[in-house]
Amino acid sequence: MVKKILNNDLIKLDNLTNLNNNELDNHLSKSVLENLDIDEVSVLNYQNANDLLKKNKYSEAKELLKLILDKYPKYSPALNLLGVISSSEKNLNEALYYFEKSLEYNPNYLNTLVNLGALYFNNKNFERSVFYYEKALNDRNEKNFPNIEEYFRVNKFLMRSYCNIYQYKKSYMTGIALEERGLFNTAILNLIGYSFLELDDYDNASIYYKKSIDIDPNNPIAYTNLGIIKSLIGETKEANKFFTQALRLDKNSVHSFKGLTDNSPEIISKETVEDMIALFSLYLKDSNEFLALLNILKSQDNSDTNFIFHELGYGLFNYFHYKKEYSKAYYYLEQVNRSCYLDKTGFNDFSQDQDNLNIIMESFLEINSKVFNNSYYNRFDAYNSGKDRLIFIIGMPRSGTTLVEQILSNHSKVIGLGERNEMATILTAILRKRGIEVNQFKKKDNLINKEELNKNLISVFESLSTAEITDCRKIYLDSIKDYSDNDFYFIDKMPSNFARLGLIRVLFPDSIFIHTKRDAIDTCFSNFSTLFAESQEYSYNQSHLVHYFKQYQEIMNYWEKKDFLKFTDVSYENIVKDIEGETRKLLSFINLEYEKDCVEFYKNKKAVRTASYAQVRKKIYKSSIKKWEPYQEYISILINGLTK
Template sequence: MTPEDIQHEIRAIKQALQRAQFLLANERVDHLLSTSLSEQQRLEVHYLAAVTHRMAKQYDEAFRHIDVLLSLSPDYGRAYQELAYCHEAKGNGKEASSAFFKATHFNPALISSWKKLLSIYQRHNDVTAVQMATKQIAHLQSLPAPVLGAYDLMYEKQFAAAEQVCRQFLTKHKHHPEAMMLLAEIGMQLKVYSDAEFLLESCVELYPDNEKAALAYQNVLSKLGKFPEAVQVARQRLEHNPTSFSIKTSLAHALVGVGQLDEAITVYRDVLAENPDRPKVWVSLGHALKAKGDTPDAVSAYEKAIDYASDYGDAYWSLANTKTYKFSDALLAQMSEQLNSNAIKLEDKIHVCFALGKGLEDRGEASKAFNYYQQGNSLKRSTLQFDIARTEEALNAQQRAFSSEDFNKVEGCQAPDPIFIVGLPRAGSTLLEQILASHSKVDGTMELHDILGIASSLSHQKTPYPLNVNALDGETLEKLGARYIEQTRAYRQGAPLFIDKMPNNFIHIGLIKKILPNAKIIDARRNPMDCCFSGFKQLFGEGQEFSYSLSDIGRYYKAYEKLMDHWHAVLPGEILTVQHEEVLDDLEGQVRRILDFCGLDFEEACLAFHQTKRVIKTPSSEQVRQPIYKTGMGQWKPFEVYLSALKEALGK
């Protein structure tokens, strides 16, 4: 069937439901399910099947289709709403309440579910929950119908349709604040961050008293890694509302982003002194303490979060993500208990799975550990719209865009300041950063977003990025390089050179060498099985969407190798590949090699890198605060029987 035929059938099912023609609707559903459907189409048809059977009071069949829906998309809000209606019809009040709550959690635009929850909260005399639900219902009812509809589409991940509805509304109601914020949120979901930033900046200028717009603007600045600007916005907001809990915590988050950890920790502690029952803030405090190197206090903060919310998955994962914490029998049992609870939220379940995997791996229970890693990765991947083939094509486009004739040392900003450390996550880049940052002439910073931001700003032209880079004139290239140097200045401490450790910058080496021809580039490599399996075990805060499937991560590694081979071919001598295992075997030899490539004299401090005090925000922070050790090598081997998909993708 053509897509048009499928849409015609779907409309026919909806018409049959409106006429209570359940038998006809069910026949058309069965016919569609027997054909080849896209994932989105299959979701929609199973949803209509669940509605059909519920309205026909065939609840067992409805439950069956809902089970399929939630296996395909465990964060599908409308599926939970249907589940709640079915439980309600069957007299399962507790299960219905839980499902209505999950429906509003995943799709906050579902007014019907909010109204059901309001009735439940009123029956239980839960004053705080009643106020919250009443406020949300009033907000949703105040929205123009197209904006509410677009919100619903966005929460159900129909981003293109949501964007179309929103843009159509804005053509007739220019500068409508809710529509502008919604369009920005859609842009964030589609990773068109520069458009989202422009929309929210405009919204804040037009509506300076709109607190929701100001918070959204600050969030997009943080997402773009523009933490200095985020700090400025937060401080301005705090002047007008000095007692706001949300503004204080957002200021602390931005301060962590620029490395002002002492002030951030003070803000978090002041907030928690007034509001101790805030598990999310305890975890944020833990992250700041961990970045500072105060691991015992970080662990205490994470454990405090668990004391206040035993189902808060991020707290368990944060403990596991110190890489040095060992879970007690009691905590392992508590995590297992939470995982088996029907009330656990999806994101908490994902975090607990990864934490249990780490806890059991530490005990040598590879089989059980892998089951939890696999479950966590499968759940996480089901919430993403990631296609490895599209990523492979994007990396191939970089190879088509740049040849050796496209590079020279004359154009672009001539500043020699940046040292880019690139590669895959978990490849040893934090160790290289710590070694270099121990040198007196090098500032360590963090994983900076600025090159990604420049690439994004070039993506919406007539000729798309990266094919348009070589058409940029010398003046533009110089300005882009100077912009990068200026934007990153807030993260530096005054040394002549500084490190940008964003691993994904390997994709943009062509752009980097066009706008910053004197930049140094170091490619951090690690044994592919160790690197890929370590990535598979890691739950990333954001991005790295290729890492939640063994096949995807193997294919990504191969595409990375292929692109790096291309960069070496077109930029001979401009990139230094450093093999992690060689650093472990010959630290001084590799340190001298790295310093020589960067034009730096040898300093003993680089060998004693673990003694260097600095902000480190990556998962490896505790590992690089210790002397060199080799226990990370071969960690995949106890899991080898489960890694055939990875081996196949790597061609091993």
């Protein structure tokens, strides 16, 4: 569900980027007033309106501003303040109208540019927030702002906007440009570190977090992120030291608490758990105190309010699961999953939009047999005879895909590339090139027209040309060229690629496919009890999860019967019982010699950027098998749906 900026009932303005920035407006108003040569009465009305705005007396302020606009309808500062008032009253259509009018008459009016950037940022339209923040900073420096803090604030939110649209290089370059001029603070340094962290450049990320600590040793966010880096590369003891220090500095350091529950819940103090429970309760009450705490937490990193709450809930679930207090554990899991599902789908339950959710998965079930067959592949195989040495590990999330990648990438001839998004991007590009968007197939009753969608998808794949296939291959291979070596195999372990097997087979006919399987209830409960960094909205609702799992099974049932894939299964339970035997089978299938390092996968220092990062740092253990049993009474929908 897309939350458009003009849907008032879907918008929640937070206080972090406060649109009511009177100090900035006062700083600019005098010169604009002089340029327009307005009368003294209007000057006084403008100043009084500003004062009334500070006191939240919106109606009185609007009356004065409209008096000004009756005489001077093109006066941008008055239009801007009306936009601020409208946004404060949560009338975003009106706010947008006044801000755009302000820029119509004064396209470079700094205050309105900043306010529009904030408006779009608060409503998660980050492409537009980038546009206005960039324009606000264009050809301006700190001297054009009322104080250095305001200048930092605009740069900070520009960097955060870049990060939210995955433009991490632009983010860190913005920050480094400020640093080179001696203009930086802990927030800027932390965001530079965050940008490098998202690019898997842990060395530079660590450098900037440590710089942040140098200028503010009481900076909990930097310690938290250093802990995250250490966790990702398997240095758990060092990670725990950083997390513990962050909690000493800020008892509400949610990310550090979650990190400790993932790594070593046994070392968490009773006081810390009590603090987190209190914070969780504050969220449920939606109190001003909680919002104030969250604004402090958010001001130093790139998390949104909901994600911080979700980390908190999952951390409490992890902790009480470790303590074997299962009713408490499930209480927090249920609360946070409801929030996650609503946040990601816009619905409280799967039944509210069952016909639209997972529509693409259903379409692939339909078109597999109608498109992807031997005759189809024969059209392209002659053009794609190169030995690309690609291994795709597929399956349900939490079925063992990360474990299998870690085992194989410990081989001297294998490089694990983690969860790659390129195949999803390529598929989207193919569809968009032909004007295909799922939403365009909605009927008047708001249901997607499945027949029309399937017809168009079949047409897309049947119309693919050899030139397009070549281009798509190049896009993927270019994305991994930094790792290219003819002597190595490369692993792409994006689990959801099972839904794109048909396309992958067209692009890379010599690829190896490894399908990881795990007990259905174990797999689904592991999904249900895991906070994912990306969408995977189905995992937070039992009914939706059952529906998704059955779709996955149907898709894989089709592919397992086909002889035009180099395809094998591996069972998570079999790996737990006999890791060496299963590893030997996998390596033989790939045509590689057995190496002992593979079964010592937990020593692999390669960073793991998935929800399984903590588990694959340990030796094989059996505690994850039937982890759901203590929660049977709470997950009957899941159990019944998977066993009947």
